[in-house]
Amino acid sequence: MENTKIDIRHAKENELDLLHELVTSHDEWTKFNGPYFPYAHPSLEQFKRCSFQRLLLGNDLQLVTVNDIPVGTVSCYWECEETRWLEAGIVIYDEQYWGKGIASAALRLWVSFLFKNREIERVGLTTWSGNPRMMSLAMKLGFQQEARLRKVRFYQGEYYDSVKYGILRSEWEEQS
Numbered sequence: 493m494e495n496t497k498i499d500i501r502h503a504k505e506n507e508l509d510l511l512h513e514l515v516t517s518h519d520e521w522t523k524f525n526g527p528y529f530p531y532a533h534p535s536l537e538q539f540k541r542c543s544f545q546r547l548l549l550g551n552d553l554q555l556v557t558v559n560d561i562p563v564g565t566v567s568c569y570w571e572c573e574e575t576r577w578l579e580a581g582i583v584i585y586d587e588q589y590w591g592k593g594i595a596s597a598a599l600r601l602w603v604s605f606l607f608k609n610r611e612i613e614r615v616g617l618t619t620w621s622g623n624p625r626m627m628s629l630a631m632k633l634g635f636q637q638e639a640r641l642r643k644v645r646f647y648q649g650e651y652y653d654s655v656k657y658g659i660l661r662s663e664w665e666e667q668s
Contacts, residue, residue, distance in 0.1 A: 496558055496559060497557075497558070497559050497560070498556070498557070498558055498593075498594050498597040498598055498601075499556075499557050499560070499598075499601065500554045500555065500556055500557070500566055500598055500601045500602055500605065501550070501554060501555055501557060502547065502548060502549070502550035502554060502555070503544065503547035503548050503550075503555055503562075505548070507562065508536075508539075508540055508544055509536070510562065511539070511543075511544065511547065511555070511562060512534075512536050512539045512540075512544075514562055514563070514585050514586070515533065515534070515539065515543070515585055516533040516534070516539075518585045518586050518587065520587045521583055521584065521585050521587070524622070524623045524625070524626070525583055525623075526620065527622075527647055528620075528645045528646060528647040528652075547565070552567060552568050552569065553565055553566070553567045553568075554566050554567075554602070554605075556582065556584065556594065556595075556598040558589065558594060563584055563585065563586055563589045563594065564582060564583050564584035564585055564586075564589070564594070564595070564598065565582070565583055565585075566580065566581070566582045566598055566599060566601075566602035567580065567581045567582070567583075568580045568581070568602075568606060568615075571616065576610075576611065576612045576613070577614070577616065578606065578610060578612050578614070578615055578616065579615075579616045579617065579618055580599070580602060580603060580606060580615050580616070580617055581617065581618075582595050582598060582599045582602070582629075590625070591625075595625075595629055596629055596632060596633065599629065599633060600633060603615050603633070603659070603664060604664070604668070607661050607664055607665075612661070613660060613661050614658050614659065614660050614661070615658065615659055615664075616638075616656060616657065616658045617630050617635055617656075617657045617658070618654060618655070618656050618657070619654075619655050619657075620645045620652045620653065620654055620655065621645075621652045621653040621654075621655060622645070622647060622652045627655055627657075630657040631657075633659070634659055634663060634664070634667050635657035635658060635659045636657060636658060636659065636663075637655060637656070637657055638656050638657060638658045639654075639655070639656040640653050640654070640655050640656070641653060641654040641655075641656075
């Protein structure tokens with residue numbers, strides 16, 4: 493993807509409709525992003541009240557952009573804030589942007605942002621064995637598989653593993 497600028501950023505006030513359309517007009521991503529949990533696309537009003545506000549603030553949810561065009565989001569959440577156990581994630585909504593290195597570049601930016609802006613020593617990433625691209629991405633970025641909970645995700649009549657990855661600040665800085 494020559495001459496392509498991949499970045500992460502806060503949302504802009506005028507992007508509400510565009511971002512709602514991005515999230516709700518594509519369904520393929522929902523098959524990989526924890527599909528064993530119930531999900532329904534948010535209405536415009538629900539999106540505006542919740543996710544869009546988080547995107548405007550940019551503390552725990554930011555846009556992934558390609559040449560400043562939103563294509564996905566990066567996120568984080570506290571597994572346990574008291575012990576500073578932070579988990580990160582990424583979704584590229586439109587499958588035409590899959591397999592082009594966008595998620596890798598964006599997640600690299602996001603993990604660097606988290607280490608720079610949070611008092612943490614580790615960033616975790618949890619996925620499931622039904623998402624081999626995310627498992628590969630974690631390894632590509634230097635995350636280590638720290639746990640595999642076997643057959644704990646039941647989806648469409650089949651059991652899958654929950655797979656946990658992590659990278660320490662010192663490991664991240666060493667490879668950067």
